[in-house]
Amino acid sequence: MKARHLLIAGRVQGVGYRDWMAREAGRLGLSGWVRNRMDGKVEAVIAGPEPAVEALLTLVRRGPTLARVDSVEESFFEEDVVPGFARR
Template sequence: MAAARFVVSGRVQGVGFRYATRTQALALGVRGHAVNRVDGTVEVLAVGEPGALDALGAWLRRGPDHARVDGVERTELEAPPGVGAGFATG
């Protein structure tokens, strides 16, 4: 298992970004969460197979139709954090 934190900037709040991310993550077998941050970005914590995290990262660079992604910062995490099953939005 691998883990990564993605911070997505652009028009990513109020456009269904977190819920679309959840759908994509579950389809890839990735667990974790997507949350809005105070600065207007969305943080995605993802745990899964390395290829699935790469695929999620590629999707995050596009996002859903109503979003505009300006940038994605990815930070690899050394050990998968204690996240439960599934993918939460908050």
């Protein structure tokens, strides 16, 4: 199980991105969290089986209907991740 830290830039705040991402992560059985940042980006940590993580990464790069994703910075996350997925 690998965890990833994500910084998502674009029109990703005020368009339901966090709710959408939390639903998709839950549907895929992933753990982690998602939150808005003061700089306008969305930050997230996702953890779970590699195929599910890769599936969410594909979705995150598109986002929900009203969002516009300009970039996704991705790095490995070395800390423990609490089971379940939370909006912060």
